[in-house]
Amino acid sequence: MRLVLLGPPGAGKGTQAGLLAAKFDVPHVSTGDLFRTHVAEETPLGLEVREYLSGGELVPSELTVALVAERLGAADAARGFVLDGFPRSVVQADALATILTGLGKRLDRVLEFRIDDEIVVRRLLARGRADDTESVIRHRLRVHHEQTESLLAYYAGHTAVVDALGEVEDVARRVLDSLGA
Ligand code: AMP
Numbered sequence: 001m002r003l004v005l006l007g008p009p010g011a012g013k014g015t016q017a018g019l020l021a022a023k024f025d026v027p028h029v030s031t032g033d034l035f036r037t038h039v040a041e042e043t044p045l046g047l048e049v050r051e052y053l054s055g056g057e058l059v060p061s062e063l064t065v066a067l068v069a070e071r072l073g074a075a076d077a078a079r080g081f082v083l084d085g086f087p088r089s090v091v092q093a094d095a096l097a098t099i100l101t102g103l104g105k106r107l108d109r110v111l112e113f114r115i116d117d118e119i120v121v122r123r124l125l126a127r128g129r130a131d132d133t134e135s136v137i138r139h140r141l142r143v144h145h146e147q148t149e150s151l152l153a154y155y156a157g158h159t160a161v162v163d164a165l166g167e168v169e170d171v172a173r174r175v176l177d178s179l180g181a
Contacts, residue, residue, distance in 0.1 A: 001020075001024040001080040002081055004083045005110075005111050005113065006148065006155070007112055007114065008117070008140075009120065011113035011115045012113065012115075012164050014084055015168055017082045019168075020082045020175065024080060026082060029084065031068060034067055035049050035053055036053070054131055054136075056140040056143065057139075065092060068083075068099065069099045090150050110155040110159045111162055111179075112152060114163060115164040160178035160179070
């Protein structure tokens, strides 16, 4: 199973990606988590990207694409993956297509999580991650609307829409229904 999850920060993609990864026994690949690990470990990449993360800006695509190419090429991703937080722009979506072609694979499905911005702001303030201050959250939402929404047109025809409002189990049920699983 090769899935991409799209949607704004705070839509619950990470939680649902974790559940899907466990169900299909494939890795959950979150570029945000990969970057946060690099930042925490103060690797050269971590030092290079930490200001982007703290400001809610997108990390330059060359860095992001290289990270994803390496991760999707790893042995445990051979059977599939759940991508969460990537791609975030049409440039990245083109890069993903190239990576997959190189691996001789294709995406099975794109899920778009829909939720209201104000609910996202409330949810993320409650979560309290380092980049979860109100101004950074609102900035991340703006970046999402400006750069990531163009992906919906890019993937039109492959996308299933999931209402992301509600309890984790209810959203999980909708996700599985949308996959016919
Ligand atoms: P997330 O955990 O998906 O909300 O990502 C947290 C932060 O990591 C984002 O605000 C960006 O700074 C960075 N990031 C994650 N994924 C990407 C991506 N695909 N492209 C660029 N930056 C990203």
